[in-house]
């Protein structure tokens with residue numbers, strides 16, 4: 001199983017979580033690519049079987065700037081990802097109320113519109129509750145790996 005991990009961050013935390021995800025997935029025997037150029041063509045060129053998106057939320061519920069072009073390209077070009085397995089890890093802060101983890105929610109909704117298949121429910125990591133999001137993500141990642149391999 002070839003998994004592509006896409007991460008978008010402002011301060012680096014989502015990338016740390018993505019690093020942890022890469023390490024666990026590789027240890028479990030998955031072939032992992034990180035999307036370094038955040039464009040739709042780069043994503044499609046990888047021809048991965050599965051996708052893990054890891055994003056923080058900024059502003060008033062906005063996507064981190066590095067992910068904005070990819071999101072718009074996916075929405076505008078609408079490449080169907082029919083039945084492609086995916087998972088989303090959303091980093092946020094519950095103190096932001098209604099916009100808690102909104103970037104993750106929006107990307108998740110877009111992937112569902114593209115007919116990709118969410119293998120386990122989105123993980124929300126709340127910065128007001130934890131200072132170790134990368135270790136907190138581990139149980140979810142183990143479930144995600146199990147769902148991909150099962």
Ligand SMILES: Cc1cc2nc3c(=O)[nH]c(=O)nc-3n(C[C@H](O)[C@H](O)[C@H](O)COP(=O)(O)O)c2cc1C
Nearest residue numbers: 009010011012013014056057059061092093100101
């Ligand atoms: C200026 C700013 C705006 C933020 N806006 C939101 C928000 O609207 N919703 C949310 O859930 N978290 C929000 N956050 C919290 C971040 O998403 C959270 O701290 C996250 O862990 C940061 O991850 P990063 O280092 O990958 O950017 C905001 C943080 C900052 C500094």
